[in-house]
Amino acid sequence: MTSDLHHAQPSHPVTRRAVLAGSVGAAALGAGMGAPALAGGPPDARAVHWKRGHVFPMVSATGKIVVADVRELDGFDRLLLISLQGLVNRDRPEIYLILDPVDETWIPDLPVRATRVEDPFSLLETYRDRVAGAVVYDIDSPHTINLATTIAGLRGGIVANAEQVQAHGLSVLEDLTGRFEDDPAAVHDWAMSTLWPECTREVLVGLPPTHTVTVEGITWTELLREEDRVTDSSNLDPYTVDLSGSLGADAIFLRLSDAFPQDGWGPAVHAVEVTADGAVIASFVPGTDEETPFLFDGSGSSTKEGLRFADGGGSFIYRVEVPSGTSAVSAAIEVENQFVISATDQAPTRVEPFASFRDFSVATGALVSWLPPSGASGSQFEDLLEQVDPGTVYAGWFSNDVSGEWSGVELCSRAGVIVVAADYYANASVLSAIRASTRATPSARSTAAPENRTYLTLTIGEGDNIQYCQRHMRELWDDPGRGAVPMNWTVSPLLEDIGPALLHHFQTSATENDLLVCGPSGAGYTYGDSWPEDELAVFTQLSGQYQKRTGLDVVYAYSTPVPGGAPPVLPDWVLESYAEDVELRGIIQTDESGEISDPGAAVPLIGTFYPPGGVEEFRSELLARIQEHDGDGPLFLAGLINAWNWTPSDVVALVQGLPEDVEVLLADEFFDLFAQTA
Incomplete structure (x- = not known):
């Protein structure tokens, strides 16, 4: 995200009944814009249900998984099988797919019995009786992939192209071929008029219909x-x-x-x-x-x-x-x-369907869209956000990388919608069903007095991004340098719902030099200063509940970015909302120069010190910053570590090269000392 390279590559206060399935008639699909609302209702038994105080659904527990390796398959075949996964798992969660090596890495840590199938396409035969038919998309109108995903979730189908229908002997539930021009705005308008009435209002899903793959x-x-x-x-x-x-x-x-x-x-x-x-x-x-x-x-x-x-x-x-x-x-x-x-x-590249995270949308009956938040589509995106209540989650991502992130999260924040970066998160529909304890208790508060020296805490960013927690964070976590020096690891408390076994692994394998802290900006990614002031409590109350259950009492927060300028300091009313609803030791806020320092704020607040470059550049600027300090009293610095380009071993090299009068602390002890300087 932003300067933190979040995507180098983002809840309801009141429970509502989620409509998880419906029926789309062929006549309705062919009618075009303004077609009548869908008819039908959910089947008698479903594993997916929504619970007050949780932004992702609760999924009935499972004790076994059926594992299939799809790493050698292209995006077309992955889309077919991931949509099947969502369809099966919404009734009885059990299919787990290996999309890359880290999915294999997690299997021994999952508290379930795993059975493997050699041929991933054998899943089609095993679960054929669950499939009402195939919803056929039109690759010449790529946004029909999102339409097909939405319809599959509503009608109990899977997503396929014409060649797959023939190759696997699938019946056709709906065929979108030739029905739409390659006009994303028109496709979305049709989806809103025809599919939206039957979709769940508990979550919005934003996924690109296609992506490029390196040849x-x-x-x-x-x-x-x-x-x-x-x-x-x-x-x-x-x-x-x-x-x-x-x-x-x-x-x-x-x-x-x-x-x-x-x-x-x-x-x-x-x-x-x-x-x-x-x-x-x-x-x-x-x-x-x-x-x-x-x-x-x-x-x-x-x-x-x-x-x-x-x-x-x-x-x-x-x-x-x-x-x-x-x-x-x-x-x-x-x-x-x-x-x-x-x-x-x-x-050098080719275009394929973007398949990841679609099991979640099929399982939940969510509308899948892809609306760049700036330009002409921005108004469609704003209209969509107005359809849901404050505290609803937008899970997926935005187009146009950094600028799309900034404008997308800002629009969501203004609407009271919480962003969860999830577009590459795999197996959501089964990981949600694998039970593991995520309860944790923060450390006892320290009463030690700060000395006249430099205190440094180092935080590895990106933890609000649940696909990072699942993928790259696991790779970093397994680095041999972890545990040698104090490091803070941002993580999403929402894993309590959508990946409890993942959060449990980090909690139980942490060393005394590892501290889990909450990623931006609590129960999901948001800019608190862009929220309507009278609605921010929806977010901070949810954050308080999640963080209390998962033991996270430090949060790394963002304010609304200013292109070409420094991020504004979180205003008093935002800090007061955190102070009222979240049990916090302190807030680390994005601020690349590390200028923000307010131990006496409603919640102790400090900005990140984030010099660009590698270990030598970071150390050089850090020492220059220490030299600038007049030495009158302790100096507190909160360093931000780039998760995409650093490893724990790099952090060890940085710390080992610092002067003896620089003390590196975990964020909990750091804030205990920092607060005493108010």
Whole structure:
């Protein structure tokens, strides 16, 4: 998220009856906009139900799982089987799918009996009697994948394409082929008028219909690289590169990536002009209509004020068709900061359905949408948010990376809707059913007096992101450096509902140098200062309940980002709401320079110190900050660690290189001392 590279790659106060299934008639589907509401109701027995004070559903407990490995399957087949998983698990949770190695890693830690099947497609035969039929999407109108997912959840079907229907002998429940133009706005309007009346109001799901997948074996030729660490745009200039060596059959692919992915200051492109034998064949400014025909893959980038940028592991690719017989091609690229320019003559990615997390939407009967929160679709997104009560969850993610995150979370916060980053979270429909204790008690408060020295607490971010907790956090947790020095680990208390065995593992395997703290900004990701003031208690009360049950008494919180400026300090009324409803030692707030320091606030508040770069850059800036301190009284610094580019072993290297008068503490003891300086 934002500068924390959250997505380098986000509840109801009153229980309402969730409509988890319905019936969509073929006539209604064919009627187009304004078709009548769906008819029908839920079956007699369901494993999924909603409970007061919980933002995700309770799922009936299971003691066994059937495991299938789908790592070798493409997105089309994954979509088929993940929709089957959701359909089966909503009645009797048991299917667990391995999408990547970390899903395999978790199996020994799950308190269930696991049975494996060799052929994942055998699940279709095993559970064929559960399937009412296939809902067929139209890949030429990609947003019908979200329509098909929603309909499958309402009608008891699975999601398939025409080829899969034939290959697996599936009956057709509904066929969306050719019914919709490739017009996302019109598809969404139809979904709202036709499907929304029968969808659950307890949760909204936001998933991209498709995503790009890297093609193996592609060779990139590096053409130009910024050798220095430049983060201030001082190298902005047009750079000319020769593309003649990448001439293919008909097109050249041009990639911009980050020369120093550790610090989040990758390439920012202002203009591109490509010439073939002296004639201009492409000329555009990023983010404009002129760029669209040439943007082959922008999924790892964002646009802002006439530029396109990509940080960390992100990149973006342009495709330029070259006239037959061309002998010389060059590109003039106006770019700044830490860039790498590469080219190839082969298509480096392909488009597939985005399959992850769809088991959850099928199991819950949720509407699946994909509405970029800015631009024309922003008003549709706002209208959707107005359909649900404050405290409802929007689970999934947003388009356009950082800027989409900022605008999306802000719109949700204004509507009182809580964001949970969940688009790559796997097996939600069965992990919710695997019981494990998540009760925990915070440590006793310390009464020790602070000394005249530097106190440092180091927090690994991203913990509100439940797919991070499931995937990358587990990889970091297994790093041999963990436990050697004090580290705070942000985690989502919502795992109590949607992955209790995962949270239990972190709780029970933590060392005395590991402290779990609550990720932004409590019971889900939100900007408290963007909430309606008279509704924020909905969020803080939910946070208080979750954090008390899971023993999290430090929270890492965000305020509404200001593009190009420092995040505002959380206002008094937000801090007072936390103080009223959440038992907190303190709040760590996003603030890259670490300027915020208010031990006497309603809840002790401190900003994050977050210098870009690796261990040496962090240590250098940290020591400079300590040097600036006049030494009159203790200095408290809350360092933020980039979860995507650091490991616990890196944190150990950082701490071992600090002076003896710097004491590194866990956040609970840190705030106990910090509060005494008020």
